[in-house]
Amino acid sequence: MNLAFSDEQNELRRTVRDFLDKNSPETEVRRLMETSEGYDPDVWHQLAAELGIAGLALPEEYGGAGCGFVELGIVLEEAGRALLCAPLLSTVVLAASTLLELGDAGACADYLPGIADGTTLATLALTESTGRWDDPHAITCAASPSPSAGSGSGSGGWTVSGRKSFVPDGQTAALLLVVARTDAGLSVFAVAADAPGVRREPRATLDQTRRQADLTFTAAPARLIGTDGAAWPALERVLDLAAIAVATEQVGAASRVLDMAVDYAKTRVQFGRPIGAFQAIKHKLADLHLAVESARSAAYHGLWAAAESPLELPAAASLAKACCGDAFVTAATENIQVHGGIGFTWEHPAHLYLKRAHSSRQLFGNAAQHRQRLAQVLLAELPA
Known part of the structure; x- marks a missing residue:
């Protein structure tokens, strides 16, 4: 195990710190705390598209840089230092990692390039009223086949119904990866945030620099990601x-x-x-x-x-x-x-x-x- 950083990794840290010192000072953090979005789209575009942060740890075949979690960790450490208000954790860690770990090549090809270039904001909707991330038995949100839902990337023959709580950046994400229960077990479904049957409510939080939301799904059209029942x-x-x-x-x-x-x-x-x-x-x-x-x-x-x-x-x-x-x-x-x-x-x-x-x-x-x-x-x- 080698915990020393290379010259390239140290340069990445210097670049990210310089950028955040300029674009995420205390005054900007306080300003974004009062906005409805909770982040600056222009700054996010610069981070994602110009610095390549959003795709840093994604494979090159999906528009990423092909680096690893160590490089992403350097960015996260600097983001924590600056209290960066941005969908970094929700989109780059939660959503992108979920897509990669589920191993659905088609879903990765459809969604990861947008995450890599910063045009797609995404999040993972897992927790419910208990707030537990580690308890699969607490998940009651249900999904069922619905051939009438149509086909395509936005609706893949399933519908999702239920409620999710404490969803990071759930009020701004365009792509919702929803963990729901089917007859086969726990599965993950891609739901467009603007799809019919989706309602989003911003949640009041102690930490105004990181937004959360409650999501309600009422027979919302969904696309199965990965294998049905094998998500946990x-x-x-x-x-x-x-x-x-x-x-x-x-x-x-x-x-x-x-x-x-x-x-x-x-x-x-x-x-x-x-x-x-x-x-x-x-x-x-x-x-x-x-x-x-x-x-x-x-x-x-x-x-x-x-x-x-x-x-x-x-x-x-x-x-x-x-x-x-x-x-x-x-x-x-x-x-x-x-x-x-x-x-x-x-x-x-x-x-x-x-x-x-x-x-x-x-x-x-x-x-x-x-x-x-x-x-x-x-x-x-x-x-x-």
Whole structure:
């Protein structure tokens, strides 16, 4: 296992950071938080079409760059650092990975080129009222054959009915990959967001930088993706990739708030000295540095497993999500404490990171759930 980045990967990081420093400053994040879309289409077009970020990890045959999850992880880390408001996680990680993992060549040829060039926004609609990502038994949304639904990429002889909750970017995605139950088991269906029988409701969230929606389907025309009833093993891998993606975002954001705290401790003077000179602040920041760097190692190990070691992916994903989620929440909380009174104000960016920390810790399973899963995975590997 090699966790060192190549010169090309370091250059990718520099390019993405420069772009986000220019196009996703705090003022722009706050502006987008108040818009109905929650992102800037022009910035997304530049990221996808000009920088090639949307297709970075997609195969060249579908218009991608043919890179791997490590390169995508670099982008995600920088996006977390900048609190980027964009459909990066929903479209590039969830939707694109679902299409690839299901192995439906026709669906990949139809949908992935649009994702790669940024013209298609997509998401995965999996969770329902329980909010659980890891429980296939909680899925009640149903699909049934309907020959009268017609044929083609928009309606492939099926209809979907039911309700999905907590769908990332569900209010703006044009392509909805809906997990529904058929007589054969769990399957994934492509549903056009503007199809008849689809209703979308934006969901009020703590973290306004990442939008969610509730979706209602009433006999909506749908296209089966992959094999009927055989979707869950592929979805489990997609969720592992998504957990690693969020963990990498969390590391980028945690590193940013640590930098904010250190910079403030150097400049804020109290009793004639910078507050960073006081032992209590030194110890606090040293502990934060250790937590963030430990989380970074877990996230990078997860990226390596996603790219190179499928057998280690479940354990690596749960380790990364648990470690990075806790580190980000701790860093965001202590950042406010270091800043004192100003850290509690709306005008200061500290609360933006704190909200992202708490919301992302719940996304794709919280730390306790992933620690329990990690223990189960490791116990299963022990000799009898």
